[in-house]
Amino acid sequence: MSTGKVNLISPGSTHEFDFVVVGGGTAGNVVAGRLAENPEVSVLVIEAGRGDPENIAEITTPARAFETRNGPNDWKYKTTLIDRPDYTRVEKPNTRGKVLGGSSCLNYYTWVRGSKATFDDWEEFGGKGWNWHALKDYFDKPATYHDDENNYPHVRDIGMGGPLHVEHADLVPELRPFRDALLKAWTSKGLTINDNIYDGTQNGLTHCVNTIYKGVRSSSWSFLVGKTNIHVLSSSHCKRLLIDGDRVTGVEVHGPNGEDTTIQARKEVIVAGGVYETPKLLMLSGIGPEEELSKFGIKAISNSPHVGQNLLDHPIMPHTFRLKDGLGLDDHLLRAGPQKEGAVTAYNRNHSGPLGSGLLELVGFPRIDERLCRIKEYVKAKQENGGIDPFGPGGQPHFQIDFVPMFSDAFQWHFPVPPEGSWLTVIVDLLRPISKPGFVKLRSKDPLDDPCINTNYFNNHLDVIALREGVRAVDEILMTGEGFKDIIGEDYPWPMPRNSDEAMEKAIIERSQTGFHPCGTCRLSQNIDQGVVDGTLKVHGFKNLRVVDASVFPVIPDCRIQNAVYMVGEKGADLIKADHKDLY
Numbered sequence: 238m239s240t241g242k243v244n245l246i247s248p249g250s251t252h253e254f255d256f257v258v259v260g261g262g263t264a265g266n267v268v269a270g271r272l273a274e275n276p277e278v279s280v281l282v283i284e285a286g287r288g289d290p291e292n293i294a295e296i297t298t299p300a301r302a303f304e305t306r307n308g309p310n311d312w313k314y315k316t317t318l319i320d321r322p323d324y325t326r327v328e329k330p331n332t333r334g335k336v337l338g339g340s341s342c343l344n345y346y347t348w349v350r351g352s353k354a355t356f357d358d359w360e361e362f363g364g365k366g367w368n369w370h371a372l373k374d375y376f377d378k379p380a381t382y383h384d385d386e387n388n389y390p391h392v393r394d395i396g397m398g399g400p401l402h403v404e405h406a407d408l409v410p411e412l413r414p415f416r417d418a419l420l421k422a423w424t425s426k427g428l429t430i431n432d433n434i435y436d437g438t439q440n441g442l443t444h445c446v447n448t449i450y451k452g453v454r455s456s457s458w459s460f461l462v463g464k465t466n467i468h469v470l471s472s473s474h475c476k477r478l479l480i481d482g483d484r485v486t487g488v489e490v491h492g493p494n495g496e497d498t499t500i501q502a503r504k505e506v507i508v509a510g511g512v513y514e515t516p517k518l519l520m521l522s523g524i525g526p527e528e529e530l531s532k533f534g535i536k537a538i539s540n541s542p543h544v545g546q547n548l549l550d551h552p553i554m555p556h557t558f559r560l561k562d563g564l565g566l567d568d569h570l571l572r573a574g575p576q577k578e579g580a581v582t583a584y585n586r587n588h589s590g591p592l593g594s595g596l597l598e599l600v601g602f603p604r605i606d607e608r609l610c611r612i613k614e615y616v617k618a619k620q621e622n623g624g625i626d627p628f629g630p631g632g633q634p635h636f637q638i639d640f641v642p643m644f645s646d647a648f649q650w651h652f653p654v655p656p657e658g659s660w661l662t663v664i665v666d667l668l669r670p671i672s673k674p675g676f677v678k679l680r681s682k683d684p685l686d687d688p689c690i691n692t693n694y695f696n697n698h699l700d701v702i703a704l705r706e707g708v709r710a711v712d713e714i715l716m717t718g719e720g721f722k723d724i725i726g727e728d729y730p731w732p733m734p735r736n737s738d739e740a741m742e743k744a745i746i747e748r749s750q751t752g753f754h755p756c757g758t759c760r761l762s763q764n765i766d767q768g769v770v771d772g773t774l775k776v777h778g779f780k781n782l783r784v785v786d787a788s789v790f791p792v793i794p795d796c797r798i799q800n801a802v803y804m805v806g807e808k809g810a811d812l813i814k815a816d817h818k819d820l821y
């Protein structure tokens with residue numbers, strides 16, 4: 238396997254590196270790329286998936302992103318989504334990227350960061366270095382922002398020359414009537430349009446910035462390109478950390494042909510396997526809740542009770558409306574015919590047209606205080622919370638609303654793709670659920686076995702009620718707002734029971750899905766009784782072992798999370814460099 242751009246090696250070819258990064262995903266590649274800025278330093282990236290994402294058209298072509306779900310580059314986890322006394326739902330696949338670039342190669346592109354108030358909440362866990370002010374520049378550092386047509390002069394430059402190229406969504410001409418109608422409906426309800434959502438407040442309807450540039454996906458492997466001192470061991474699974482007292486000396490790796498190799502780390506091991514695999518690897522290596530490890534005969538080297546706990550995610554409610562014929566992209570992307578042929582030709586010519594689109598052009602961040610204040614369960618919860626809104630205590634938006642102008646099976650794979658017509662998928666994403674977090678546990682002692690994952694949505698019923706009201710609020714804009722009310726039709730596949738609280742709640746419990754933003758399973762902390770890593774991202778009790786990925790988030794951001802994951806990668810790299818003054 239060869240990329241010609243990234244230095245791929247085979248197991249057994251080299252055995253010692255300065256830094257070993259486990260997981261060539263979103264954050265892992267940022268760390269590797271930054272550490273390799275000193276050409277004298279050797280860095281190994283171990284990646285369980287393929288090492289050549291640039292050769293996989295479903296990954297590089299923006300509008301084909303939904304096709305990557307359940308494919309060969311997806312971990313496709315089985316997951317308990319809901320686990321209530323009255324209702325349990327186990328689903329598969331729960332998608333995570335298994336390829337160089339990790340989930341940054343499978344995600345849906347939106348580049349947003351969240352509110353100041355939410356990141357200020359991180360300080361309670363990570364200390365002074367983890368609040369909005371301290372992290373601000375790290376959100377900008379990974380990216381180069383392009384506005385080639387000068388369409389957004391009022392938006393400040395949100396990049397600092399990093400390897401990841403981002404730009405505002407290409408406004409596809411075919412979507413103009415849809416886009417205009419949505420903007421009109423939104424403002425007809427007195428709601429705002431706001432493109433400046435990057436300075437700590439997010440509200441209104443915004444034109445989306447995406448990790449797409451010139452019609453091609455940008456992903457974290459761009460941090461590795463051209464760095465000859467980074468080696469990538471792809472299709473190789475890290476089985477265990479090798480530990481000697483309070484130091485990690487290396488890792489044990491299962492190679493693509495079934496062979497096992499041992500690799501030594503001279504300086505540090507950085508675990509970046511993502512929110513599910515990182516806690517699993519720590520537990521397999523003897524770092525985790527003693528009681529849990531003992532079930533599998535694993536000796537606890539460090540009894541670290543929070544490993545695998547505090548799994549946070551956004552539950553979403555996807556639903557679909559018919560649009561007036563021709564206003565969505567269904568015929569351009571989902572069905573064979575002249576429009577699809579046109580889309581393929583345009584993309585092959587210069588990466589333009591519907592296939593070069595990330596599909597999301599407009600995203601909404603509403604609060605719905607007025608509606609919530611009419612609901613007795615909410616009023617009671619607010620009173621019990623000292624009069625502070627539990628869903629957005631610092632003024633954060635209650636929801637992220639995605640308007641996907643076609644039927645999106647990625648969020649509704651239980652329903653067939655409609656055979657004809659134009660459709661709109663609306664995704665209502667609850668940004669700060671108050672349910673108790675979920676967890677990740679070992680399924681067995683076999684490193685190749687998937688972990689047990691339980692996202693534990695809706696164990697507090699108020700989250701269901703909030704989603705119920707969120708769906709009603711957005712649907713009211715679409716169904717009665719100026720302009721949009723004239724282009725919207727029936728629900729698919731069956732009517733949404735908007736007039737019954739009980740039936741709406743049932744629909745939400747039965748149809749909700751993951752927003753794909755899990756985090757928190759090795760959270761930042763002041764000590765081992767609060768979490769897994771300290772403010773320098775070192776695992777408590779170890780001198781040269783860090784976790785750098787979405788697992789360390791102590792509080793879920795109030796929007797999609799990749800910008801925050803890249804931020805953690807950048808900050809993590811600087812923290813490591815600060816401990817190796819002889820090298821940096």
Ligand SMILES: Cc1cc2nc3c(=O)[nH]c(=O)nc-3n(C[C@H](O)[C@H](O)[C@H](O)COP(=O)(O)OP(=O)(O)OC[C@H]3O[C@@H](n4cnc5c(N)ncnc54)[C@H](O)[C@@H]3O)c2cc1C
Binds near residue numbers: 263
């Ligand atoms: C379908 C989907 C859509 C999304 N859409 C958006 C969006 O629009 N906007 C947004 O902001 N966020 C989005 N996200 C979320 C965002 O992409 C992720 O939160 C982020 O990429 C996670 O980064 P990470 O570094 O924590 O993990 P990952 O990027 O998942 O990286 C982990 C890497 O480690 C590798 N690995 C794991 N275990 C081992 C092992 N033992 N040995 C070797 N390698 C290992 C994995 O194969 C993977 O490459 C989406 C995510 C998904 C899955």
